[in-house]
Amino acid sequence: MIDPQTERAEFYQRDIQGHYRMVMPDVEGIYRSAVLSGFWLQVEWLWQTPLPPVLDVVRELGLI
Numbered sequence: 001m002i003d004p005q006t007e008r009a010e011f012y013q014r015d016i017q018g019h020y021r022m023v024m025p026d027v028e029g030i031y032r033s034a035v036l037s038g039f040w041l042q043v044e045w046l047w048q049t050p051l052p053p054v055l056d057v058v059r060e061l062g063l064i
Contacts, residue, residue, distance in 0.1 A: 007047045038062070 001010045011031050012020040025031045025043050033039040040061070045052050058064050 002046060004046070009043050009046060 001012075003009075009025075009031070011023045011025070013023050013034050015021050023031070023034075029043050031041045031043055033041075042060075045057065055064075
């Protein structure tokens with residue numbers, strides 16, 4: 001869940017019992033998806049003004 005007004009991001013993953021548990025970004029502020037292999041998000045990107053250019057983010061993610 002992302003709330004731009006409070007600049008708060010919460011990430012949830014299902015555990016083996018099927019319950020959703022909040023997962024914190026790592027010490028570098030990066031959230032890594034457990035479902036999309038290799039996908040990660042630098043949380044601070046969400047609050048930058050202006051937002052980082054899409055092509056820069058795609059390159060950083062290694063998608064191009």
